[in-house]
Amino acid sequence: MSEIITAQQNELAGMIKRYADSDGVHATAIPSLFFIRRSDASGPSYGVYNLSLCLVAQGAKEVWLAQERYEYNPADYLVASVRLPVTSQVIEASAEVPYLGLKLAFTVGQILEVLGDSEIRAGAKENAKRGMFVSRIEPTLLDAVMRLVRLLDNPKDIPLLAPLFTKEILYRVLQGEHGIALEQIAIEGSSAHLIKEVIDHITNNYAKSFRVEELAEKVNMSAASLHRHFKEVTAMSPIQFQKQLRLQEARRLLLSESTGAADVAFRVGYESQSQFSREYSRMFGLPPREDMMQLKTQHDPIISD
Template sequence: MSERIYKQQHELGKLIERYSGQDGVHPTAIPSLFFIRESIVTEPIYRVNQPSFCIIVQGEKEVFLAQERFRYGPSNYIVASVDLPVTGQVIKASADAPYLSLKLEFTPSQILEVLSDSEIRVGPKKNAKRAMFVSEVESSLLDAVVKLACLLDNPKDIPVLAPLFTKEILYRVLQGPHGDALEQMAIEGSYAYRIRDVIEYIINNYDRSFRIEELAERANMSVPSLHRHFKEITAMSPIQFQKQLRLQEARRLLLSESTDAADVAFRVGYESPSQFSREYSRMFGFPPREDINRLRKKYDQRINS
């Protein structure tokens, strides 16, 4: 790691500490910019990751997309170019050296704007690529990230400059070795663009049954082509994707409401409570009731420690 990158990360780390103060995910005055701080190794967190750019300045994290593992730290950044159900866990953090990271969410229209204003060549018929990737951080990219974060010290500049610095960050990522995996989501007519539409449909209708032919027709693809491109982008089949969404939402409902597993199973689209319990145990490692009691106990211990 170069001395310049080390200094940029040090400056960014001080900003994250100053605007975080305590563990957790912290929104900032800049729309779509979040700071994350954790002083302990965390439990695996299951969530739908929105299109985003994430960079770590201290600590390490592991993200699983289906069975694929992405591990990254201060020398890397990670990008998700479409909504993806993932499992994330901070694997290196302590009270003396907390995990510190920054997340910037973005939209396909922002990517398209950068592509329109630049000379980056795009190919609408390129084969679809995985919608999540880790790349090595470069000083020019970090410079844009630091400039964006420093706007928090000058709030009056945010409306004008934040969009410009965000655009610069996305431009640097598009210029990087995995830029085509990001650009594919914004190019109308591309395989990835059509799969993105299917992903949005599944997310909005995760609790209802659908036929794979229905999804293929929506994407204007054959069934084999849909399967191939969907799996290339998300690392899972449409049915596996839907299952992850259902189980994540079920866990959230069980944690936030006083309700039983059978009721939640029906609410997220399962017809059989026993099947729900089996698949829940397979994904989270414990049956629903045991898992929720375990999580609540861990939360109480952390609050009271």
């Protein structure tokens, strides 16, 4: 890592420490910017990554998308270009040297704005790409991130400059080696964009049953083509994707409400409690009741950041 990047990473770590003085996910005065701090490499967290850029200033983290593992540290950045249910875990952290991370959320509209104002590519429709990637960080990208973060010390500048710096950050990511994956999500009519529409539909209706043929009809694809492109973007089938959403929501409900497993199973779309219990155990390692007993002795076990 170059001296310039190292200096910027140290400055970023100092800013995160200052604005995130305790473990957890911390919102900032910039609505799309979040800081994360962890003082130990504890167990996995489960959640859905929305469109976002994630950086590590100190420590290291791994994210599992289905059976694929993505590890990143201060030399890298991770991008999720669509909503994806994941398992994440901080793998380097201690009380003396905590994990310090940053998440910047963005929208398809912001990607389109950058594409419209630049000549990055001609905008040709290509085959769908994986909706998550890790790349080596470049000084130009980190410099744009630092200018955004420094706005927290000058809040009056945020309304005008934060959108400009965010736009530059997306421009740098789109110029990177995996930028095409981000571009394709925004291009209307591309297979990746159509899969994003299907992902949004499943996410908003995860408790309802569906047939792949019905989803394919919504986006004018054949069932085989939808299944292939969906797996290319998410690393899982539509049914597997829905199952992860259901189980993550079930776990959240069990922990946050005084509700039994049978009621929760029904609320997230299961008709069979035994099937729910089997699939829950397969994903989280324990049946619902035992998992809840263990979770309630831990901190922040649900929210993935």
